[in-house]
Amino acid sequence: MEAATDTYRTTVVKAKRQAILKAARAQFLKCGYTHAGMTDIACDADVSTATLYKHFRSKEILFAEIVEQASDHFKFDFPQPVDGAPLEDSFCVAAKTGLKSFLASDVQPLMRIVIGEVPFAPELARETFKRVTHHWYNATIGALDDMIAQGYLKPHDTSISARFLIGMIKEIFIWDGLFHANHVAPTDDDGRKIRTLVELFLHRYSVNSPDTKNVVWLRS
Amino acid sequence: MEAATDTYRTTVVKAKRQAILKAARAQFLKCGYTHAGMTDIACDADVSTATLYKHFRSKEILFAEIVEQASDHFKFDFPQPVDGAPLEDSFCVAAKTGLKSFLASDVQPLMRIVIGEVPFAPELARETFKRVTHHWYNATIGALDDMIAQGYLKPHDTSISARFLIGMIKEIFIWDGLFHANHVAPTDDDGRKIRTLVELFLHRYSVNSPDTKNVVWLRS
Amino acid sequence: MEAATDTYRTTVVKAKRQAILKAARAQFLKCGYTHAGMTDIACDADVSTATLYKHFRSKEILFAEIVEQASDHFKFDFPQPVDGAPLEDSFCVAAKTGLKSFLASDVQPLMRIVIGEVPFAPELARETFKRVTHHWYNATIGALDDMIAQGYLKPHDTSISARFLIGMIKEIFIWDGLFHANHVAPTDDDGRKIRTLVELFLHRYSVNSPDTKNVVWLRS
Amino acid sequence: MEAATDTYRTTVVKAKRQAILKAARAQFLKCGYTHAGMTDIACDADVSTATLYKHFRSKEILFAEIVEQASDHFKFDFPQPVDGAPLEDSFCVAAKTGLKSFLASDVQPLMRIVIGEVPFAPELARETFKRVTHHWYNATIGALDDMIAQGYLKPHDTSISARFLIGMIKEIFIWDGLFHANHVAPTDDDGRKIRTLVELFLHRYSVNSPDTKNVVWLRS
DNA sequence: AATGAATGAGATTTCATTCAT
DNA sequence: AATGAATGAAATCTCATTCAT
Numbered sequence: 001m002e003a004a005t006d007t008y009r010t011t012v013v014k015a016k017r018q019a020i021l022k023a024a025r026a027q028f029l030k031c032g033y034t035h036a037g038m039t040d041i042a043c044d045a046d047v048s049t050a051t052l053y054k055h056f057r058s059k060e061i062l063f064a065e066i067v068e069q070a071s072d073h074f075k076f077d078f079p080q081p082v083d084g085a086p087l088e089d090s091f092c093v094a095a096k097t098g099l100k101s102f103l104a105s106d107v108q109p110l111m112r113i114v115i116g117e118v119p120f121a122p123e124l125a126r127e128t129f130k131r132v133t134h135h136w137y138n139a140t141i142g143a144l145d146d147m148i149a150q151g152y153l154k155p156h157d158t159s160i161s162a163r164f165l166i167g168m169i170k171e172i173f174i175w176d177g178l179f180h181a182n183h184v185a186p187t188d189d190d191g192r193k194i195r196t197l198v199e200l201f202l203h204r205y206s207v208n209s210p211d212t213k214n215v216v217w218l219r220s
Numbered sequence: 221m222e223a224a225t226d227t228y229r230t231t232v233v234k235a236k237r238q239a240i241l242k243a244a245r246a247q248f249l250k251c252g253y254t255h256a257g258m259t260d261i262a263c264d265a266d267v268s269t270a271t272l273y274k275h276f277r278s279k280e281i282l283f284a285e286i287v288e289q290a291s292d293h294f295k296f297d298f299p300q301p302v303d304g305a306p307l308e309d310s311f312c313v314a315a316k317t318g319l320k321s322f323l324a325s326d327v328q329p330l331m332r333i334v335i336g337e338v339p340f341a342p343e344l345a346r347e348t349f350k351r352v353t354h355h356w357y358n359a360t361i362g363a364l365d366d367m368i369a370q371g372y373l374k375p376h377d378t379s380i381s382a383r384f385l386i387g388m389i390k391e392i393f394i395w396d397g398l399f400h401a402n403h404v405a406p407t408d409d410d411g412r413k414i415r416t417l418v419e420l421f422l423h424r425y426s427v428n429s430p431d432t433k434n435v436v437w438l439r440s
Numbered sequence: 441m442e443a444a445t446d447t448y449r450t451t452v453v454k455a456k457r458q459a460i461l462k463a464a465r466a467q468f469l470k471c472g473y474t475h476a477g478m479t480d481i482a483c484d485a486d487v488s489t490a491t492l493y494k495h496f497r498s499k500e501i502l503f504a505e506i507v508e509q510a511s512d513h514f515k516f517d518f519p520q521p522v523d524g525a526p527l528e529d530s531f532c533v534a535a536k537t538g539l540k541s542f543l544a545s546d547v548q549p550l551m552r553i554v555i556g557e558v559p560f561a562p563e564l565a566r567e568t569f570k571r572v573t574h575h576w577y578n579a580t581i582g583a584l585d586d587m588i589a590q591g592y593l594k595p596h597d598t599s600i601s602a603r604f605l606i607g608m609i610k611e612i613f614i615w616d617g618l619f620h621a622n623h624v625a626p627t628d629d630d631g632r633k634i635r636t637l638v639e640l641f642l643h644r645y646s647v648n649s650p651d652t653k654n655v656v657w658l659r660s
Numbered sequence: 661m662e663a664a665t666d667t668y669r670t671t672v673v674k675a676k677r678q679a680i681l682k683a684a685r686a687q688f689l690k691c692g693y694t695h696a697g698m699t700d701i702a703c704d705a706d707v708s709t710a711t712l713y714k715h716f717r718s719k720e721i722l723f724a725e726i727v728e729q730a731s732d733h734f735k736f737d738f739p740q741p742v743d744g745a746p747l748e749d750s751f752c753v754a755a756k757t758g759l760k761s762f763l764a765s766d767v768q769p770l771m772r773i774v775i776g777e778v779p780f781a782p783e784l785a786r787e788t789f790k791r792v793t794h795h796w797y798n799a800t801i802g803a804l805d806d807m808i809a810q811g812y813l814k815p816h817d818t819s820i821s822a823r824f825l826i827g828m829i830k831e832i833f834i835w836d837g838l839f840h841a842n843h844v845a846p847t848d849d850d851g852r853k854i855r856t857l858v859e860l861f862l863h864r865y866s867v868n869s870p871d872t873k874n875v876v877w878l879r880s
Numbered sequence: 881a882a883t884g885a886a887t888g889a890g891a892t893t894t895c896a897t898t899c900a901t
Numbered sequence: 902a903a904t905g906a907a908t909g910a911a912a913t914c915t916c917a918t919t920c921a922t
Contacts, residue, residue, distance in 0.1 A: 116336010129399035167391025179349035210430035556776010569839035611827025619789035650870030
């Protein structure tokens with residue numbers, strides 16, 4: 001009986017916690033950090049402000065929790081190139097998958113808020129940056145290094161080429177969203193943008209790409 | 221005499237206006253939009269709040285003015301390739317110049333604020349985005365198209381390649397600054413980063429780059 | 441069996457009650473009345489708030505209980521003068537004993553709180569005042585009257601001389617503690633302070649003290 | 661004209677400040693520190709809370725100001741003994757004057773509040789203690805030392821006798837007030853209480869008092 | 881009998897903006 | 902034209918106490 005009671009209570013409490021997180025996320029996304037009101041959040045979650053504060057000791061902590069949740073949701077693994085399949089496809093799948101996970105994680109709109117709060121929550125910003133950007137970046141470096149080791153790519157400084165790759169993806173699919181509320185990332189259903197981008201990358205770094213030792217970029 | 225007085229008055233008024241703008245910029249950069257106080261700005265500018273409001277009808281308008289000023293300060297012209305000189309150099313100079321102007325214009329830290337205020341000043345964000353991102357983007361597209369017309373580059377869709385180029389630059393020199401207060405953009409004194417990036421670009425799009433029609437990126 | 445259970449339960453209940461009182465005393469002494477939190481008290485006592493409220497219907501009542509307990513702990517009996525021993529010694533012992541009991545009873549730091557809450561708990565303050573001050577005062581008056589009756593002291597208005605005696609003790613050993621947290625009453629290990637004070641008193645009221653009927657305090 | 665305007669404005673501002681102080685004092689005396697509400701104070705002073713906070717940066721500061729004002733109002737100078745007049749009278753006048761100034765200064769009821777806040781405003785308590793208790797104490801020591809030097813009093817440790825004197829006064833006229841709201845200090849219109857207390861003191865310390873070197877306080 | 885999550889009411893404090901001078 | 906004191910509305914957070922389990 002006690003166990004049952006406990007379970008029931010626990011369930012209710014967890015439900016409230018979730019309700020709060022949901023309401024808070026909505027409020028923050030709608031209003032940004034400063035303009036979001038704890039009172040409103042409590043109200044939307046059908047909870048008193050006191051209860052809200054029992055669950056999350058401060059607005060800052062509540063916000064951090066939401067950001068953490070979202071950024072934890074962002075997972076990225078560069079898929080292993082499939083033997084015999086075009087290397088290009090691996091890159092495209094990786095880019096598409098990473099992007100999808102990123103967009104699905106709700107991190108993007110939260111990032112706007114985090115960025116705006118940089119002077120007042122530098123630690124949070126740093127942390128978010130690390131979780132999202134570093135994660136993506138490191139996974140990519142690792143994959144590129146592997147591919148070099150396996151002879152797919154020419155040896156080169158992957159710590160910079162990885163950033164080039166990611167930079168292009170961000171520019172096309174993410175950057176605009178920083179400046180526009182309710183921004184929907186441009187679709188790339190036929191995958192042409194990503195493919196173009198990957199081609200640009202592999203044109204330089206694939207072992208199969210032509211040698212350019214003697215090429216000059218001079219005008220003829 | 222009156223004219224002289226008028227001139228004097230005008231001068232004083234203009235000086236006050238400048239003092240306000242200067243103080244406000246400092247405040248905003250230090251505290252972000254919401255936490256910057258009109259009273260503090262007035263105080264720093266040695267002006268009463270009433271005078272402040274005579275010059276700028278509201279905090280929002282004052283902020284917009286500052287952002288506009290800064291973004292107007294960001295000028296970018298892709299230099300014409302010099303005949304006989306390596307094409308590469310043109311790109312490097314362009315990238316370096318653009319970046320320098322961007323960083324010097326104070327737009328970067330203001331952008332953080334603009335981004336944070338997106339839900340409350342969507343128009344401002346849109347405008348800033350246009351002035352900065354579009355400007356850079358369009359100037360680059362134009363230059364690339366010219367170079368195609370002049371036979372420097374292979375014909376291709378410059379509306380996307382331009383973004384690739386800019387995306388890589390942003391990733392290396394700008395993105396991190398969005399998440400870190402007092403961020404100093406990484407130096408690139410020897411220009412190696414930019415050069416690597418340009419090489420990647422030209423490897424694919426220079427008319428001198430080897431043909432890759434029959435190249436497959438497959439593993440051998 | 442039932443009886444045993446009852447006994448057990450009773451024991452547990454009493455233990456909890458004591459735990460609560462102990463925790464509450466600590467809280468109140470540390471934080472004062474207003475800043476002491478019922479939740480904290482319950483927590484420190486390893487009891488739920490509901491249980492806390494089962495035992496003490498309100499914060500006020502809980503506090504009153506603690507003050508009562510402490511002030512009941514303060515016992516003072518003026519020791520009978522020992523025949524043939526210096527009267528002085530009786531007074532010194534009395535003063536020392538009274539002071540010791542007072543300091544040991546924890547009343548002093550609680551008094552600070554009681555005093556601060558005078559406007560909100562006038563009854564409690566009155567009661568505490570009576571229990572502590574009156575008690576001390578009445579015991580002293582009684583002893584002095586006895587000593588007059590027994591021919592130790594000159595006849596006089598003991599209702600005022602008793603207060604003089606106590607007033608001097610309070611001034612030296614208690615007053616400062618009202619204004620300083622963690623105040624430790626000045627030690628008087630050699631008893632010189634108390635002895636001086638007692639001498640002052642007996643110089644005027646002892647039957648052995650010289651007559652002063654014809655003394656004028658005029659400067660010669 | 662400007663000067664006049666300034667004067668007018670200054671006058672108004674000062675008046676508001678005084679209104680606030682008055683309202684605050686009343687509120688604090690009525691409700692103690694914690695229960696006094698800044699909103700209520702503002703309301704009583706016919707001022708908005710914002711104005712209240714312009715004048716006093718915080719509740720704590722406002723309270724400290726009031727205490728300081730009151731304690732500054734407490735002045736005590738032990739009057740010089742008049743040549744040829746009974747020394748007794750000097751002491752009685754001194755006691756009466758000191759007491760009157762103390763009671764008139766409003767410090768007494770504020771002291772209750774200060775004492776209650778000791779754990780949370782130790783500095784304020786210390787300061788108040790110094791201003792009131794030390795001041796009284798030091799002035800008395802100085803006067804006693806002078807009288808010793810001038811041959812009115814027997815040489816002795818005045819740092820303790822001064823406290824005896826003050827302790828008796830406090831006991832009779834002040835102590836009770838700590839525990840009772842709206843307490844009116846007992847009158848002593850005929851001066852008999854003070855006279856009795858002074859006699860007790862001089863009986864021991866006046867140069868004219870009989871020698872007690874050979875007196876034993878033993879029961880005969 | 882015991883729990884502890886939930887509450888409602890209120891506390892202090894801030895800020896963009898106005899208006900009498 | 903300029904001042905700066907005054908404002909009203911709102912924001913975050915706390916606490917003694919209750920009630921469903």
